[in-house]
Amino acid sequence: MKNFDWIVVGAGITGSVLSYELTKKGLNVLLLEKDPNYSNATRYSYGGVAYWSGTDDYSIQLCQESRDIYHSLSQELGYDTEFRELDLMLTIPVNENPKTVRENYQKFFIQPQLLTPKEATQVEPLLNPDAISGCLQLPHGHLHPQKTNDAYQQAFLRLGGTFNYEKVTQLLSQNTTVTGVKTNKEEYFSENVVICAGGLSHSLLKSIGINVNVYFTHSQLILTPKVDIKLKSLVMPAILNRLDIEEKSGETGIESLWNNPSDQIISDVMEPGAIQFLDGSFCLGQISQIITDPKAKPNQENAEKIIREGVSKILPQLQDLPGKLHHCLVAFCPDSNFLVGKINQFKGLHLFSGFTSTFVFAPPLAKRFAVWVTDNYEKMPSLLS
Ligand SMILES: Cc1cc2nc3c(=O)[nH]c(=O)nc-3n(C[C@H](O)[C@H](O)[C@H](O)COP(=O)(O)OP(=O)(O)OC[C@H]3O[C@@H](n4cnc5c(N)ncnc54)[C@H](O)[C@@H]3O)c2cc1C
Structure with a gap:
C-alpha cells in the first residue's frame, strides 16, 4: 500500500x-x-x-x-526554459477598423500600441501589409x-x-x-x-x-522542423473568435451536450498564428473545434490546408514550410x-x-x-x- x-x-x-x-x-x-x-x-x-x-x-x-x-x-x-521577452503582434483583418479593435483591449492593464501596416512590417518583416488594416503590439513573454x-x-x-x-x-x-x-x-x-x-x-x-x-476544445496545429526563415515576434489575430465559442459552449442548453458526448462539431474557428522557437522550428496554428467527445478525431484531411492558407495570408513566406499536423485537447472554463x-x-x-x-x-x-x-x-x- x-x-x-x-x-x-x-x-x-x-x-x-x-x-x-x-x-x-x-x-x-x-x-x-x-x-x-x-x-x-x-x-x-x-x-x-x-x-x-x-x-x-x-x-x-x-x-x-x-x-x-x-x-x-x-x-x-x-x-x-528559453524564457525571453518578445513582441506580440496581434493582426487586424483588412475589413476591421483598427481603432475599434483596440478598444477591446482597454480592459487590460498594459495597453497595446496601434501600428499601421507599414509600421507593423518594420517590427515584423514577414507580415503581409496588404492583409491587415493594422496591428496591436504588446510586450509579451515567451518560453519553450x-x-x-x-x-x-x-x-x-x-x-x-x-x-x-x-x-x-x-x-x-x-x-x-x-x-x-x-x-x-x-x-x-x-x-x-x-x-x-x-x-x-x-x-x-x-x-x-x-x-x-471545465470543458475542452479540440485544437489542430502544424509543427515544423528547424528552418532558416526568421520570425521576430509571436503573431496572432487581434480578434480571438475562440473565446466567443468557448463562452457559448457553457450556455444553458449547449451545456447539456457535454453530458452526452458526441463527435458532432458544435463550433469551429481558424485563428492564423505563428511562433518560432529558439531552435528554429515553428508552431503554426490553429484550428479550435468544440466537439464534446474527447476521443473524437477531428477531420484532418483539410485541416493542414486550412491552417497553411490562413497563415500564408498573414505571413506568406511560411506557407510551404515542411511540417506535420497535430491534434490535442485544450481545457477552458467559459466564465x-x-x-x-x-x-x-x-x-x-x-x-x-x-x-x-x-x-x-x-x-x-x-x-x-x-x-x-x-x-x-x-x-x-x-x-x-
Ligand atoms: C496551438 C496552441 C497554442 C497555445 N498557445 C498558448 C500560449 O501562447 N500561451 C498560453 O498560456 N497557452 C497557450 N495554449 C494553451 C496551453 O498550451 C494550455 O492551456 C496548457 O498547456 C494546458 O496545460 P494543462 O496541464 O492544463 O493540460 P495538458 O498539457 O493537456 O496536460 C494534461 C495532462 O493530463 C494527462 N491526463 C489526462 N487524463 C489522465 C489520467 N486519467 N491519468 C493520468 N494522466 C492524465 C494528459 O495525458 C496530459 O498530459 C496554446 C494551446 C495550443 C494548442
Whole structure:
C-alpha cells in the first residue's frame, strides 16, 4: 500500500508546476501521467506568456508575479526554459477598423500600441501589409513549453517527488471522502488528490458524478522542423473568435451536450498564428473545434490546408514550410480565467485546470495553492459544481 500526502493527476504544465510547488513545501507528492509521448496541450502550445492580460487587482498581481517568476525560473529549476521577452503582434483583418479593435483591449492593464501596416512590417518583416488594416503590439513573454514542463518535472524529482507514467482509471473514495486513485497498474492512497488532467478533467470528474465548469476544445496545429526563415515576434489575430465559442459552449442548453458526448462539431474557428522557437522550428496554428467527445478525431484531411492558407495570408513566406499536423485537447472554463480550489462534494478532492492563459497564471497560482495547503487550507477557494 503506497501512501502520499498529495496525488497530482496529469503532467502537463499545470500538474508539473503544482507538483513542484507542493514538494518544495516538504510534501510527499505522487505525479501521474498517462502519456509518455505527451500529445497534450502543453507540448503543442506557442508558449506565450501574456503578462499584460490582467484586468483586475488580483489578475494584475498574478501577472506581475508570473513575470518575476519566469525571469529567474531557469536558474531556480537548473534547466533552461528559453524564457525571453518578445513582441506580440496581434493582426487586424483588412475589413476591421483598427481603432475599434483596440478598444477591446482597454480592459487590460498594459495597453497595446496601434501600428499601421507599414509600421507593423518594420517590427515584423514577414507580415503581409496588404492583409491587415493594422496591428496591436504588446510586450509579451515567451518560453519553450515542453522544456519548461521538463524543467519543473526534473526539479520536482530532485526534491524527492515520485513520477509514474500510469493512467488514472478511477478516483477512490469512501462515502464523500477521497482516499486515493486507481491506475492501470495499481492503487495509491492519499487524503488529497488534485486533478490537472487538462481537457480530460471534465470526464474524469464526471466519472464520480461531479459536474464542473471545465470543458475542452479540440485544437489542430502544424509543427515544423528547424528552418532558416526568421520570425521576430509571436503573431496572432487581434480578434480571438475562440473565446466567443468557448463562452457559448457553457450556455444553458449547449451545456447539456457535454453530458452526452458526441463527435458532432458544435463550433469551429481558424485563428492564423505563428511562433518560432529558439531552435528554429515553428508552431503554426490553429484550428479550435468544440466537439464534446474527447476521443473524437477531428477531420484532418483539410485541416493542414486550412491552417497553411490562413497563415500564408498573414505571413506568406511560411506557407510551404515542411511540417506535420497535430491534434490535442485544450481545457477552458467559459466564465473565468481558471478553476482552482477544493471541490466541495468530496473532501480531499481539488481542481487546478481550465486556464485561459495557462503560462501566465499557473505558476503564481501553484505557489498560492501550496501556501493554502500548508499554512491556510480554509482560505483555499471552494469550487461549486
Ligand atoms: C496551438 C496552441 C497554442 C497555445 N498557445 C498558448 C500560449 O501562447 N500561451 C498560453 O498560456 N497557452 C497557450 N495554449 C494553451 C496551453 O498550451 C494550455 O492551456 C496548457 O498547456 C494546458 O496545460 P494543462 O496541464 O492544463 O493540460 P495538458 O498539457 O493537456 O496536460 C494534461 C495532462 O493530463 C494527462 N491526463 C489526462 N487524463 C489522465 C489520467 N486519467 N491519468 C493520468 N494522466 C492524465 C494528459 O495525458 C496530459 O498530459 C496554446 C494551446 C495550443 C494548442
